[in-house]
């Protein structure tokens with residue numbers, strides 16, 4: 001049986017965030033394990049997502065794209081819901097989960113009323129990243145476990161010369177990708193676009 005659409009949620013409210021722009025806060029105590037809201041938006045191909053945001057400012061870290069799998073990206077910036085305002089946290093009280101090729105935000109611990117929700121975007125690194133990518137995606141989540149960046153892995157992996165030359169041939173998108181925690185295979189996310 002299909003999971004019902006979870007466009008809105010009784011658990012949350014939108015407020016201004018100290019971390020970044022708007023944030024999502026617990027409207028009441030949320031028990032651990034609660035499926036809080038679905039990440040909704042227009043479902044498009046990776047190709048379409050790349051084309052749509054090809055002109056975005058590379059210094060803009062505001063992102064609404066979420067990768068479902070190799071075929072599909074959800075653009076929360078179009079026909080999206082409040083889920084797009086949930087901020088990144090390196091040690092969040094939530095995590096993203098994929099089910100039925102849809103994305104959901106689940107509580108991973110009991111969340112007291114008024115606390116801001118957050119989950120790890122794990123934005124993927126890319127060979128076309130600008131040198132200051134870690135500055136652009138700097139994290140200010142304030143967690144004691146903050147790794148200082150929304151990117152994953154935390155450090156840029158050392159690149160071999162050969163691999164670099166080969167890679168340079170393949171044209172790749174500039175849109176950034178975020179990954180969900182790997183509970184199930186092929187879960188990853190990608191976000192780009194303005195968040196206010």
Ligand SMILES: [Zn+2]
Nearest residue numbers: 090139141146
């Ligand atoms: Zn952080």
